[in-house]
Amino acid sequence: AQSVSQHNHHVILSEAASLELGCNYSYGGTVNLFWYVQYPGQHLQLLLKYFSGDPLVKGIKGFEAEFIKSKFSFNLRKPSVQWSDTAEYFCAVNADNTDKLIFGTGTRLQVFP
């Protein structure tokens, strides 16, 4: 069965620090990959997605993610975080364009001024 692992459960950073959140999935075929963000008290919204093409994808608010097929990974990065990036981040994977989207357990990011 497909699964998604987010090994960082809780990350605490100071403003201007660099961020990398890990996401690994278990599926050997074609995948669609997503990062969603949930700001405090708000609903989930799309940060970025990868379907095909350039494995380095850029999203909103300066975030980017790199798809490394050989490592089954889709890590999220941001060079310099801001206090407003405090949120919970979810990686999600779909295999072979099926109906289902599998979410990771989420990473809670706290950024202190």
Next chain:
Amino acid sequence: EAQVTQNPRYLITVTGKKLTVTCSQNMNHEYMSWYRQDPGLGLRQIYYSMNVEVTDKGDVPEGYKVSRKEKRNFPLILESPSPNQTSLYFCASSKLAGGADTQYFGPGTRLTVL
């Protein structure tokens, strides 16, 4: 404004008292789904619907029912709620099947079953 709405936003109920959480989208999306979010478990899909009158089970369907009589609405029904269904529930919609498209999420319904 394109959006997914859910009602109620907060609900406290007692074991066994039937309840319905409504979900509506105004984007003419064909695909809709329900998720529950629990600490440490992320989002897990309860049910999804590919179109009117077409629904299927997700990963955690036990204790829930859904219906899709109209394209815009996808209510979640708990016939006999139990405390282990205390959770944060999200409805989502997308134009294409859930894995091949961006999901648009509702604001969430926080349910407490006593």
